[in-house]
Amino acid sequence: MTEARVYPAQLAIQPISHPLAATIRVPGSKSITNRALVLAALTKAPDGVTLDYPLESEDTEVMIDSLRKLGYGIEWRDQQRSIVVTRPMGASLIPANHADLYVANSGTTMRFLTAMVALGTGQFRLDGVPRMRERPIGDLLDALKQLGVSATSETANDCPPVVIQTDGIPGGEVAIRAGMSSQFLSGLLMAAPFARSSMSIRVAGEFVSEPYVAMTVAMMRDWGITVVTPAPGHYVVPAPQVATRSHYSIEPDASAASYFVAAAAIQGGRVTVSGFPNVSLQGDLAFVDVLEEMGCQVTKSDSAITVQGGTLRGIDLDMNAISDTVMTLGAVACFAEGPTTIRNVAHIRHKETDRISALANELRRLGAEVIERADGLTIHPRPLHGATVQTYRDHRMAMSLSLIGMRVPGVVIDDPGCVAKTYPGYWEDFAAIQNRAAN
Numbered sequence: 432m433t434e435a436r437v438y439p440a441q442l443a444i445q446p447i448s449h450p451l452a453a454t455i456r457v458p459g460s461k462s463i464t465n466r467a468l469v470l471a472a473l474t475k476a477p478d479g480v481t482l483d484y485p486l487e488s489e490d491t492e493v494m495i496d497s498l499r500k501l502g503y504g505i506e507w508r509d510q511q512r513s514i515v516v517t518r519p520m521g522a523s524l525i526p527a528n529h530a531d532l533y534v535a536n537s538g539t540t541m542r543f544l545t546a547m548v549a550l551g552t553g554q555f556r557l558d559g560v561p562r563m564r565e566r567p568i569g570d571l572l573d574a575l576k577q578l579g580v581s582a583t584s585e586t587a588n589d590c591p592p593v594v595i596q597t598d599g600i601p602g603g604e605v606a607i608r609a610g611m612s613s614q615f616l617s618g619l620l621m622a623a624p625f626a627r628s629s630m631s632i633r634v635a636g637e638f639v640s641e642p643y644v645a646m647t648v649a650m651m652r653d654w655g656i657t658v659v660t661p662a663p664g665h666y667v668v669p670a671p672q673v674a675t676r677s678h679y680s681i682e683p684d685a686s687a688a689s690y691f692v693a694a695a696a697i698q699g700g701r702v703t704v705s706g707f708p709n710v711s712l713q714g715d716l717a718f719v720d721v722l723e724e725m726g727c728q729v730t731k732s733d734s735a736i737t738v739q740g741g742t743l744r745g746i747d748l749d750m751n752a753i754s755d756t757v758m759t760l761g762a763v764a765c766f767a768e769g770p771t772t773i774r775n776v777a778h779i780r781h782k783e784t785d786r787i788s789a790l791a792n793e794l795r796r797l798g799a800e801v802i803e804r805a806d807g808l809t810i811h812p813r814p815l816h817g818a819t820v821q822t823y824r825d826h827r828m829a830m831s832l833s834l835i836g837m838r839v840p841g842v843v844i845d846d847p848g849c850v851a852k853t854y855p856g857y858w859e860d861f862a863a864i865q866n867r868a869a870n
């Protein structure tokens with residue numbers, strides 16, 4: 432269980448005047464943890480699958496709770512360093528034949544489990560917080576319907592709650608749209624090997640957040656699953672297949688690391704993020720290359736990346752592939768010379784909040800000049816001043832805006848507890864990198 436942390440209603444960020452000199456290992460990747468939990472549940476392993484360094488946060492807790500409701504055994508070990516996932520002996524692929532699942536505001540949990548429960552026999556309902564009821568899922572439901580599964584939006588608005596009535600996935604040909612979220616495609620891909628026959632999945636139109644689909648395919652292959660990619664946007668998954676794996680180690684979270692490397696860019700000095708393998712599954716590690724292009728110095732050595740602050744220049748960038756770091760870049764952009772333009776991220780209006788408009792509002796509140804467009808924004812740095820900033824129940828808004836408070840006195844974060852979605856210990860770690868500042 433996530434240790435019960437108590438967060439204040441508001442948190443005043445203390446500015447610091449010295450450059451940073453810190454090394455940090457951030458918690459496990461949310462995206463890898465939630466994929467690993469799904470794949471481990473679907474694995475045939477009598478002693479279960481042990482996952483090392485999983486993320487323990489709201490988004491992974493709702494995944495764990497849901498898998499338990501579906502009949503899997505899940506146990507934390509070694510003071511939360513590992514988790515063991517077991518399918519009971521003799522149980523079917525989805526042990527329960529009825530479940531009402533609550534996923535809070537976890538997009539990965541909602542989308543991955545909607546596809547996964549379609550492998551079972553019975554009726555399954557998935558719901559979340561009010562914002563989850565505004566987040567689209569119609570394109571995934573449509574794909575499941577093409578495959579012969581009854582998949583409906585309870586309120587008929589293509590958003591959760593979702594009801595899946597199923598007798599397994601027969602397999603076959605399917606076209607899926609993934610222009611609003613790649614999670615639809617990732618969810619379907621992870622279910623595909625366990626269908627009754629092979630599946631040919633074609634992506635209809637452009638899809639967003641491509642590195643997350645690459646992560647899904649790479650992890651499926653790590654689980655011994657065959658995925659054939661005859662052409663871009665076409666995936667052929669033979670079925671039925673058996674997933675095999677007894678142990679898996681989870682990388683630190685690259686999106687979480689973005690806050691600390693951005694701290695070095697904003698405050699000066701250096702921050703090292705450690706624990707990342709040389710070949711990472713996570714697209715968001717490319718955020719350090721963005722900082723390099725803006726004027727920071729980046730050193731990559733065995734499993735560690737160091738960012739040294741420098742004079743920052745604004746940048747013009749397509750962030751479709753790394754859109755969880757848009758708000759981090761928004762904070763950095765305020766301290767650059769010249770404007771920063773972020774393009775091709777219209778889909779982030781469907782996340783924890785409408786992130787384009789939320790970022791524009793809050794940077795303006797702090798004094799920046801921001802031009803909002805349908806698919807992004809342009810930030811013109813101006814002298815900033817303190818303000819109480821709103822976070823829209825969005826962990827990434829809170830973590831990104833906190834960075835501005837290192838340089839600008841009087842920044843107060845409203846609802847700092849929203850970080851619990853992916854990084855419950857963020858405020859401790861944020862304070863720690865500041866205390867380890869160079870003199």
Ligand SMILES: O=C(O)C1=C[C@@H](OP(=O)(O)O)[C@@H](O)[C@H](O)C1
Nearest residue numbers: 462539611612613614640643755
């Ligand atoms: O598959 C994943 O793990 C994720 C995909 C991305 O979502 P979209 O595909 O909706 O952009 C990302 O924003 C999210 O935090 C995690």
Ligand SMILES: C=C(OP(=O)(O)O)C(=O)O
Nearest residue numbers: 536537538539755782783
């Ligand atoms: C968009 C995010 O999460 P999800 O879609 O998984 O809720 C995120 O963590 O920034």
